[in-house]
Amino acid sequence: MLITDNFSLEELTRTATGLPNRPGKTETEKLLLTATYLLEPVRKKWGMIRVTSAFRSEAVNARVNGSGTSQHVKGEAADIVPVDADIDEVFGWIAKDGSICFGQAIREAKNGADWIHLSLPRINGPNQQRLVYDGRGYSPYV
Numbered sequence: 001m002l003i004t005d006n007f008s009l010e011e012l013t014r015t016a017t018g019l020p021n022r023p024g025k026t027e028t029e030k031l032l033l034t035a036t037y038l039l040e041p042v043r044k045k046w047g048m049i050r051v052t053s054a055f056r057s058e059a060v061n062a063r064v065n066g067s068g069t070s071q072h073v074k075g076e077a078a079d080i081v082p083v084d085a086d087i088d089e090v091f092g093w094i095a096k097d098g099s100i101c102f103g104q105a106i107r108e109a110k111n112g113a114d115w116i117h118l119s120l121p122r123i124n125g126p127n128q129q130r131l132v133y134d135g136r137g138y139s140p141y142v
């Protein structure tokens, strides 16, 4: 079921863990906001993007060693990989263009995999936080 022009609920709840991963009503509404305000603008500017992880149930999040306070559990975050565009170019645009309001934009790389973590703004901030994660720790994106 498409929830926006280009993103389906299935795509935003997919997990390779085999564990149950069904969002509640609140999380589903947050996934709609994630797709509308974070994913669609990137898709519009850069073409197709692959969502590697969006919503995670508590069990899924624990299995993938996600942070206990991960916005993925709330449906407020998505990990994405551009299909045709250069990931660093896309991340630079997200970080610096200013047209997307986000909580965190993180350029992540771990075990040979590369992705961009994007999350919705948070009530208690900090927001528009731009970070790089190298598999060991976080540093500011400059």
Ligand SMILES: [Zn+2]
Residues within 6 Å of the ligand: 072, 077, 078, 079, 117, 118
């Ligand atoms: Zn993430």
